[in-house]
Amino acid sequence: MTVSKVPDGQRNQIDMPHWRTHAGKMAEEDNLEYYITFPNPNFDYKNQNGDDFVFLIDEEKVPVVILFGWAGAEDKYLSVYSKIYEEKGLITLRYISPVKYLFWKQNRMAKIGEKLVKLLNDLNFGNHPIIIHCFSNGGAFQYQFFSQALKLSSKPMQIKGVIFDSAPGKRRVLSLFRAIRAIRGGNKLLDIPLCFLMTMFFTTMWLLEIIQNYFTKKRIFQMNPLENLKNEENKWPQHFIYSKGDILIPYQDVEYFASYRKSMGVDVTLKCYDDTPHVRHYPYNRASYTHSVCNFMNKCLNMYS
Template sequence: MAGAADLDNLEYYIKFPSPNFNYSQPNGTGESDYVFVVNEEKIPVILLFGWAGCQDKYLAKYSQIYEDRGLITLRYTAPVKCLFWKRLQMITIGERLVKLLVDLNFENHPIIVHCFSNGGAFLYQNFTLALEKSPKPIQVVSNYISPKKTFQSNPLENLKDDKNNCPQHFIYSKKDILIPYTDIEYFANYRKSLGIDVTTLCYETSPHVKHYTENKESYVSSVCNFLNKCLNGTN
């Protein structure tokens, strides 16, 4: 089931697996087939936070990775005006996203955040702040970032000391001319120094926003292997 909804102007897209989805068999796409062993009463929920200006049709290509494997996906991209000019509104957006998870009764499901670029990371920053005030605890088991375009406010700097100690995975490239790979490695190493389980996937040649497009099989394998590691023991 898929749909779009408006929660006080918060437009999101959610998709649930079909009732007869077979969790014991690979998806059969030939694209890094992978089976997740999940508790079907607490199916993992993947939150995809898009980059600044992201159109949902592009974010949907990434959510398909998880939907093909029977996971729940929820996509949301913060409005550009909130990312650049009305940043205080991001606090409210983070709170509404947390409220949405509670309203959907997802607080007992493993939550995985896949954020893209600084836009997604800035949203994640406000989401984690809202989690601290949530009336019900929500289990975030992992998050990972696909770097894209940099802008003035640097959420990676703000997230260096993020209180959430879940595993993190970073996907980036040395040929991305819009965000230095050294910035990503500095952040990843800093988080490692705090005792966080951090893994990385660095491509040598894929250009800006082309990591998945040009390295589809290894990208999907990396995501699925990381996700399986994080879900192990949480079902």
């Protein structure tokens, strides 16, 4: 693997070193491009301007936050969220699943999950407390395969909790159409026919997956994290951030999923906004969003410490 430093212009406000790591000469299907940020060695954990949330448990085990981006996300937008944690002196790892894997080559998602687990082991993060923050159905779908890979790993990970931002939601044709428009930009009127054709294509693929799962013993993983994760064996705490104004993931879906998980004994907390757009709750509510995720992390890190 090769490691290259991200240009200085992309450093965050507290001047933490950023590293971009990618697979060198591997085939395209096996590429794993991610961003990882380590805190400044001189970061003062004990003096953070009177902040109520100080997350250092052990200087040798700085908490790690893994962020799984939404379908079609760009790292420059996902990095806005990782700075919430980086400003607390935490390690962050950002990964965005390729759109073609989410919608078309879903069999690749399992390999990505395995590679992410291997990466954490290679970085010796096995004993660090880990929080996962996933966005929309795309991030939740990647979390599903990451969670499955954890079960197959010979080295246990200290997963403390999961944050779902604008997820998960049921599969709907209208939501799919809106998602495709959002990924392609969503503003060009002439783009509507193409988005409609793509929606019909993927809807047909959904139906074929359902038929194949019904008539064959071979399990086909559908991009349907709400159903896939309902009965997940892991019981670590889960926090849901969502909005009644989200037109891609209805708030009823999130509340249904959260209620279901709670009935299975999972510690569930909710943060609902009235009118913020999909995966944009933070830009509209920076203070309350930051307090929400930090409060959840504080609870998770102290629950088993």
